[in-house]
Every structure is written in structure tokens, then in C-alpha cells.
Amino acid sequence: MSKFAAKAISALFAVALGFLATSTMANTDNDAIAERIKPVGSVCVEGDDCGGAAAPAAAGGARSGADVYSASCAACHASGVLDAPKFGTSDWAERANKGLDTLVSNAINGINAMPPRGTCASCSDDEIKASIEHMLDSAK
Ligand code: HEC
Known part of the structure; x- marks a missing residue:
């Protein structure tokens, strides 16, 4: 060759x-x-266009009031730190007198030492409402 x-x-x-x-x-x-x-997770805050789906829905559907309570509210409301109305006590019966709508809007906007949305930035209004109902029910 x-x-x-x-x-x-x-x-x-x-x-x-x-x-x-x-x-x-x-x-x-x-x-x-x-x-x-692709990245394992992406942060999608409320108000963002997260690929078309609303932020909370992207996280897998609405969480129950009990779930949101345990994850975000119990830190203060289980023991009543900073005078937070305590879970399972008459504290919540007193708050109930304000009416659910007022409680929900105060929780969303924050009131005194209660931080806006109880620090759960990813919670939808409905999830905040459900967790408040969960706490209100605990007083009965
Ligand atoms: C950092 C502590 C903290 C966390 C976390 C927290 N709260 Fe609170 N919350 C408070 C305090 C303190 C008050 C009492 C505020 C006041 O009336 O002066 C309060 C009060 C409230 C009230 C009564 C508001 C009113 O108008 O009387 C609601 C409703 C409430 N919280 C809902 C929630 C929900 C729902 C979550 C979880 C998503 C949550 N909180 C998480 C501290 C907290």
C-alpha cells in the first residue's frame, strides 16, 4: 500500500x-x-408569572390549614410567644369576635408583632385563611 x-x-x-x-x-x-x-427547584414568589401557573399551585396545590399552621404559624402560635393568640385556647375565641375577614386581612398584612403572612410568603390568601380557621377551630 x-x-x-x-x-x-x-x-x-x-x-x-x-x-x-x-x-x-x-x-x-x-x-x-x-x-x-435543569435546576432542581425554582423560587416563584406570589405575583411572579411562574410559567403560567399561580405560585401556590406550582407548589403542588393548596396546602391544608393544618399543614400551613404547622409549617409557618406554630412557631409563634403554639406557645403564644410575643402574645400571639395561642393554639387550643380561648385566645382564639376572643379573636373570633373580630370576624374572619378582619383576621385574614390582618394576618396577610401583618399586625403589631404578627409578621405579614406569618412569614409564609408563598402562602396564598386561601391558605392563610385555612390556617386561621384551623386555629379558630382549636379554641372550641
Ligand atoms: C413571628 C411570630 C408569628 C408567626 C410566625 C405567626 N404569627 Fe400570627 N400573630 C403573632 C402575634 C405576636 C400576634 C398578635 C398580634 C397582636 O394582636 O398584637 C398574632 C396574631 C395573629 C392573628 C390575629 C390577628 C388579629 O387581628 O387579631 C392571626 C389571624 C394570625 N396571627 C395568623 C397567623 C397565621 C395564619 C400564621 C401562619 C401563616 C401566623 N399568624 C404566624 C405572631 C406570629
Whole structure:
């Protein structure tokens, strides 16, 4: 075999290899790669357009009042720190006199030492309301 022929063959071989490599890559589903390497979570605050879905819905549907209470409200309302109305006591019977709507709007906006939304920035208004009902029920 002449040197030229050998070179030509190895060049062809390299081209063929390169082609194989590219076609293998092209066969891999780009969407599947994008899916694998996308960030694990994304922060979506209320008011943001989170891919069309409302923020709380993106987190997997509305949480129950009990869930929101345990996650966000119990820190203060279980023991009554800072004079927070205490879970399971007549504190909540007294607050109930203000009316649910007032309690909900005060919880959403914050009142005195009670932080807005009880620090649960991702809670929807309905979830805040459900957790208040959960605390109000505890007084009965
Ligand atoms: C950092 C402590 C803290 C957390 C967390 C907290 N609260 Fe409160 N909350 C308070 C305090 C203190 C008060 C009493 C405020 C006052 O009346 O002066 C209060 C009062 C309230 C009231 C009564 C408001 C009124 O008008 O009388 C509601 C309703 C309420 N909280 C709901 C919630 C909900 C719902 C959550 C959880 C999503 C929550 N709170 C989390 C401290 C907290």
C-alpha cells in the first residue's frame, strides 16, 4: 500500500468516526438532557408569572390549614410567644369576635408583632385563611 493510500484511508476513517460521533450525539434527545440538567427547584414568589401557573399551585396545590399552621404559624402560635393568640385556647375565641375577614386581612398584612403572612410568603390568601380557621377551630 502506498503511503498516500494509507493516509487517505486513515483520513476517511477519521471522517467516518467523526460522523459516527456527531450522529450519536444528534440522536440523543436534547429535551431529555435539558430536563436532566435543569435546576432542581425554582423560587416563584406570589405575583411572579411562574410559567403560567399561580405560585401556590406550582407548589403542588393548596396546602391544608393544618399543614400551613404547622409549617409557618406554630412557631409563634403554639406557645403564644410575643402574645400571639395561642393554639387550643380561648385566645382564639376572643379573636373570633373580630370576624374572619378582619383576621385574614390582618394576618396577610401583618399586625403589631404578627409578621405579614406569618412569614409564609408563598402562602396564598386561601391558605392563610385555612390556617386561621384551623386555629379558630382549636379554641372550641
Ligand atoms: C413571628 C411570630 C408569628 C408567626 C410566625 C405567626 N404569627 Fe400570627 N400573630 C403573632 C402575634 C405576636 C400576634 C398578635 C398580634 C397582636 O394582636 O398584637 C398574632 C396574631 C395573629 C392573628 C390575629 C390577628 C388579629 O387581628 O387579631 C392571626 C389571624 C394570625 N396571627 C395568623 C397567623 C397565621 C395564619 C400564621 C401562619 C401563616 C401566623 N399568624 C404566624 C405572631 C406570629
